[in-house]
Amino acid sequence: MSEHRRKVGDRGQVTIPKELRDSRGIKGGDEVKFVEVNDEILIKPPTDDERLAEGYRKRAERSRRIAEEMDEASSEATDRLGEAPDRDD
Template sequence: MSQDTRRVGDRGQVTIPKWIREQEDIHGGDEVIVEREDGKIVIRKPNGVDHEELAKAYKDNAEQARELNEEWEGASREANDYL
């Protein structure tokens, strides 16, 4: 594992070494994830899937489907009663 020592600037900024940016295909304007992991600070590229966001979307979709189903059932009962 290669390493580089970097100084943190007054605003908390750290430059990712060029050799790492090249190896990881990181360019200016790209997003990276900064997190703590087992007592270490880890900077990594997003894997393209935010599982929490995906789970929330599925939950929201399921809730909308449930509400729509309830509306259709009510409308169907009303129609049957009317006929």
């Protein structure tokens, strides 16, 4: 967990550190949520449909690449070692 300190301006404004904005995908003009939990205030980045869809697209692409790599590795193994023998269990 990283800790960043900022001063609150006269109008209650605080700048979210760039490192945190970048890591959470918060851009200028985005709306964030303030949530009070026990004695803490959490700042939550937006969760909109497009961001969720982008996350799912990235995950699907990663899964597709992994499946392709596994197919390639399996084909290479078959080429070098031949088919696996049938097992009589």
